[in-house]
Amino acid sequence: MTTNNTSTTQQTIKFGADRLTIEDVCAIANGAHAEMNNDAAFNEKIDRGVAFLERLLKDEGVIYGVTTGYGDSCTVAIPPKLVDELPLHLTRFHGCGLGEVLAPQQARAVLATRLCSLSQGVSGVSHELLNQLVTLINHDIVPRIPEEGSVGASGDLTPLSYVAATLIGERDVIYKGEVRPTAEVFNELGITPIQLRPKEGLALMNGTSVMTALACLAYKRAEYLAQMATKITAMVSVAMQGNDFHFDEALFAVKPHPGQQLIASWLRSDLQAERPPRNSDRLQDRYSLRCAPHVIGVLQDSLPWLRQMIENELNSANDNPIIDGDNERVLHGGHFYGGHIAMAMDTLKTAVANIADLLDRQMAQLMDYKFNNGLPFNLTGAMGERKPINHGFKAVQIGISAWTAEALKHTMPASVFSRSTECHNQDKVSMGTIASRDCLRVLQLTEQVTAASLLAATQAIELRKRDEELNASHLSPALTKMNEAVLEHFEPVIEDRPLEQDLRLFIDMIQHQHWPLYR
Incomplete structure (x- = not known):
């Protein structure tokens, strides 16, 4: 309380x-x-x-x-x-x-x-x-x-x-x-x-208090990442001239996962604006846009039962022996076993790593002139004779792939690597703390991917606006607010410059949940 x-x-x-x-x-x-x-x-x-x-x-x-x-x-x-x-x-x-x-x-x-x-x-x-x-x-x-x-x-x-x-x-x-x-x-x-x-x-x-403490912190970070990934998906959809009918309410009514439906509703809200002219006649967007509610929805739908597992462990007596002073009994058992937290964290890190993978695929599309419906290659902002020597977000996209690959590598479940220890007394152990630590590492890497994706999506929208392919009527109030909030701290890239400090700033803002997103 x-x-x-x-x-x-x-x-x-x-x-x-x-x-x-x-x-x-x-x-x-x-x-x-x-x-x-x-x-x-x-x-x-x-x-x-x-x-x-x-x-x-x-x-x-x-x-x-x-x-x-x-x-x-x-x-x-x-x-x-x-x-x-x-x-x-x-x-x-x-x-x-x-x-x-x-x-x-x-x-x-x-x-x-x-x-x-x-x-x-x-x-x-x-x-x-x-x-x-x-x-x-x-x-x-x-x-x-x-x-x-x-x-x-x-x-x-x-x-x-x-x-x-x-x-x-x-x-x-x-x-x-x-x-x-x-x-x-x-x-x-x-x-x-x-x-x-x-x-x-x-x-x-x-x-089990160390693994549970880390699990509590991990949960709140993952909860926010689901919202950030949804917001970025909406921005990328606008920048890519995507199809908003992929998120139609009637469509999602026939596959009733509540978290998935919630993500789709957030996307509908973010995309509720006049549709700009399109450079593509593609009927169906590629999966990283079209299936975004299904990917993010897995994380969103996992949160309620992950909360139940974490909070039950939090509010448990998890030492041994248990001292029943009311009935004057000493109860010898194994409540120190962290299997529930291990399973929760192995599950959460997999769901979060899929968010990194989703955004990585969106960024690959967004920066590739063959797929991004007319945006400059690598989202470079340079024009005219300066354009050939400028490379925009090329290295950032390489970084996104590197961080995503490392996040995916850490999804190997820790809980299956039990070791027999302490003269075979502890012959089946949970590895829950390792699972929690792995989850925090996956979260860190995914937050790095998210920060870079947020900057790239903002850059793409600004390039469309500069080239008069987007105007204020094409952005919903929610996306206008998000775009302006990013631009308070980020200057779009025209001439190449190091972006490390921009990335670190936005990673920090994401980790501190700087922007209230959906309620």
């Missing part, structure tokens, strides 16, 4: 109350504050789990990961005098992550997803631990989390060890843009490191 703090206008997300949404996690990732539910029933549920664990320990009960070793070492009994040290060792021996470090936005999302899981009240953690996670979020203290080292079961052990280490004042954090020792930042801000209780190291680390 999302609320607003009226005194500071700072958005605040409440944990331990209603189900959280993908948007709530993204809000935390982008700077929103967190607060715990203060309801008496919630507080009592947390207390019952902690009290039950304490009684079991006094009675010398056997609890996995509390009075035993971890994983294949579950048969190793821990002497009572060493039980309190066990979670500290868990955090430390998992401090072996490698690769790039998660961006602060991503690490904040990890804090939110882990806090949401532990707030289900069946992990046996204390209020002190939950409040320490809230403190990190609200002070914008971000654990430095290397992205590599998780097989997605038992959860995200290695990357989440960096969260656990931060709570106890160890390792490094990113604070005000700098990587600094956690202990130093805590001392500066007067934050007291917590001491992990016997189950708390396992509760923090043995879950």
